Amino acid sequence: MNNKSKQELLGYQSYSIQENLTYFKPTKISTTTTFAEEIRHTLLQPKKSISPKFFYDKDGSKIFDEICSLPEYYPYNAETEILQAIEKKLIPYLSNEFHLVELGSGSSVKTRLLIDILLKSQNHLQYFPIDISEILDQSAKNLCMDYPNLSVTGVVDTFENGLDFIEHYDDKPNLITFLGSSFGNFSKNEGMLFLQKINNLMKSDDLFLIGLDLKKDQQVLHNAYNDSQKTTAKFNLNVLKRINDELDANFNIENFEHHAVYDEEKGRIEMYLRSLSEQSITISKSELSITLSKDELIHTENSHKFSISQIESSLKESNFEKLEMWFDSQKYFVLVLAKKI
Numbered sequence: 001m002n003n004k005s006k007q008e009l010l011g012y013q014s015y016s017i018q019e020n021l022t023y024f025k026p027t028k029i030s031t032t033t034t035f036a037e038e039i040r041h042t043l044l045q046p047k048k049s050i051s052p053k054f055f056y057d058k059d060g061s062k063i064f065d066e067i068c069s070l071p072e073y074y075p076y077n078a079e080t081e082i083l084q085a086i087e088k089k090l091i092p093y094l095s096n097e098f099h100l101v102e103l104g105s106g107s108s109v110k111t112r113l114l115i116d117i118l119l120k121s122q123n124h125l126q127y128f129p130i131d132i133s134e135i136l137d138q139s140a141k142n143l144c145m146d147y148p149n150l151s152v153t154g155v156v157d158t159f160e161n162g163l164d165f166i167e168h169y170d171d172k173p174n175l176i177t178f179l180g181s182s183f184g185n186f187s188k189n190e191g192m193l194f195l196q197k198i199n200n201l202m203k204s205d206d207l208f209l210i211g212l213d214l215k216k217d218q219q220v221l222h223n224a225y226n227d228s229q230k231t232t233a234k235f236n237l238n239v240l241k242r243i244n245d246e247l248d249a250n251f252n253i254e255n256f257e258h259h260a261v262y263d264e265e266k267g268r269i270e271m272y273l274r275s276l277s278e279q280s281i282t283i284s285k286s287e288l289s290i291t292l293s294k295d296e297l298i299h300t301e302n303s304h305k306f307s308i309s310q311i312e313s314s315l316k317e318s319n320f321e322k323l324e325m326w327f328d329s330q331k332y333f334v335l336v337l338a339k340k341i
């Protein structure tokens, strides 16, 4: 890929931090405009919502890391347990020249386990983290400090734009990873389109590694999203603070509470912000004034939980061949390795 022309075409600015670390970001003006427009659109619907991708400003990303260390938040530990156990099983699928591409890399902590595995079968690794959060620059710097044999090319943007960015980078095979069950935030339809998008851009020798949260006891699910320290509540409410800060809005955070429930029929945790009183809100940069009634809910996230048969049929439908399924000891979580058919 001719990096420079593609980067210009897509409206990115590049930041070369050190020899082995460059990241690309869309201009600030374009991201603020998109944020303001999307918020206007989703808060004008009869059922108000805020996209979960807006959780992740710097504070939101930090609070997400706090969630990962909560005893109730099993997905993090379950996926880590799997990653710690798969070295010998994953290495036979690798050659000596894989790139690592990560969707929603966040603080890239679990990624280290994969980097360690890849660096067992090759001397140098090129890592492409893609994340909408500015946390990417610090995570990338930390990695470069700890791994002299790593080069990082980051993209601070949405999954979709990041995938367009890295498509046709070069002929080397990619291990494309999507950890943390972020896939569960998509609706069924969005999820299928996303899998197809990944499948379409994969080369025949690329691999796809996806972490998915499994259906389980409802109490375990409830506790994971309603933790006793109220960290998930802080995470959910932080999106209102972000809208206040970046879009000149006047949400009074005290007038909202976190609400997370499991819908068994839909197989998902649904997360909302509940308005505690009738109230009017103005969001200046979205040119929007809305009224919320007492107990009205703003939807902020769905987190789907999957059965093995659902996973197998979604992979098949989107043209993937399942190579491996690895589970944690409680069978709470699965890592699936797949390739393009």
Ligand SMILES: C[S@@+](CC[C@H](N)C(=O)[O-])C[C@H]1O[C@@H](n2cnc3c(N)ncnc32)[C@H](O)[C@@H]1O
Binding pocket: 052, 053, 056, 061, 064, 068, 103, 104, 105, 106, 107, 108, 110, 130, 131, 132, 133, 157, 158, 159, 160, 179, 180, 181, 182
């Ligand atoms: C649930 S966290 C997972 C973080 C990490 N991969 C893990 O497993 O712990 C989701 C990550 O994806 C990023 N993210 C969320 N929505 C995104 C989007 N639409 N495009 C790009 N990144 C997104 C967030 O900033 C966050 O770092």
